Amino acid sequence: MITPGAALSKSAPLLACIGLLCAWQVASLALQTESFPTALEAIRAVPSILGDKESLVNIGASIRRMAIGLSLAVLFAIPLGLLMGRIKGVASFFNPLLMIIYPVPKAALMPIIMLWMGVGDMSKTLVIFLGVSLPIIYHSFQGGKAVEEKMLWSGAAMGLSAPQRMLRIVLPAALPEILTGCRTGLVLALITMVTSEMIARQSGAGNILFNALDMAQYDTVFAMIIIIGAMGILFDAAFEKLRGWLVRWSKPQHDMPLSFS
């Protein structure tokens, strides 16, 4: 049974999308500027991009870099964050370091990284890695710190060694918080990906967008914005599904403000 209320809240994201597109359509018709195509024109340009092999290769390359950068960040940031959360010395060593790095926009490092590593995949993946790591470290740190001491004591009494407790108690206990960080990381990965391709124009979804802008193909520009936006929503929704399954045992979290699942 689906109550009207539940149906409404389920379709709310869709309604919001439609509302946004309608507002766009109206605004564009009112403004009548060449650089601001209507929503319909932009949507009509989407299939031609997705049908083009070269565009698909570009978008695929973007997604690959994003996946690699994000995976490396997850592998690096979760253990570091958890160790910081549990071991005072580790935290007091890394905390000042991270404090300095935190406010620096990672994309601003792009020119230096390009200088050292060229404009290829390496630089872009590294920037994604840097951009994504901090929120995951932060949330892993918080999650690790909050693990109930008695839970660790229970494990110790059962004979778990310190590394075993880290892996088999701290990690699962902190998982809800870690995954919250990963979700932020995922969205940041997409943002950093586009930004890096805007700076190092060579391939990728961002490259298509900015090339079209140079050539004044505004419907393609807006179509790319739709495609990138849709990618973000899709990734996020898929991740939320995974997250919900992984932490199905945990208390219903304070509902996240942004959720499309």
Add this chain to the structure above:
Amino acid sequence: MKVVSLRSDVQAEPAALPGVAPAMAMIHIDHVSQRFQTSGRQSHLALSDINLTIEDGAFVSILGPSGCGKSTLLYIVGGFVQPSDGAAKVKGKVITGPGPDRGPVFQEFALFPWKNVLGNVMYGLRQQGVKKTDAEAKSRKLLEMVGLKGYENFYPKELSGGMKQRVAIARTLAYNPAVLLMDEPFGALDAHTRTRLQNDLLTIWERDRKTVLFVTHSVEEAVFLSDKVVVMTRSPGSIKVVVDIDLPRPRKRAELLLDPRYQKYVVDIEKLIDDTGEDEIHA
């Protein structure tokens, strides 16, 4: 008003308890003090010179006002906290850390929320290398014993406080520690469940004869279950008196409640606690 007459050994200094040979002692707490660093460079004496010997297979309860250091004493025996002074020993060996010979049941349950009920109870057994099928069979039996048959696949968040506490007890019993360290295990339960679990614990204890160190706020519970009741003074906690409970076993609740000896123990101990200036205990 009735004059409380205590048996002579009851008034004896705890250190001078009519002792069994130290070699027989399961737990020996020797001049243990605990000082905690508190905020603002101050320190707080939580336990002051505790001496206590617990024989193998004894059921010993600790009573005392809130904040007198009962939990802290239990943590020291568990090896979770190192005493700032003195030493605690188990089977003659100084306790330096936790071990599967001492199973804690915490006031806060501390279940693993990502494991279901069965997974929680199986955890210690699996850790000790017991085969999965064997561990599962034993855990199911334990869960049936604590009245949780049918809840094997529930996650802790789906259980009531009383059910969580029963899972915690089963989880600790599962890996068969020689010593049970129970911190107000029935404190959060309704009267009915509490009575049931007291009876169950007694049945298990009378069968296995584990050494039990049991913290409680209920005088009746302490007298009903224990061989010895340790009464502590308010902070800094020290042992005021150790009362031997000389009541026959196996104990039946219905008989015991009518037994004047039981009633006298309860009244005497309540009087002792009143003398420590404690009021919360009746809450």
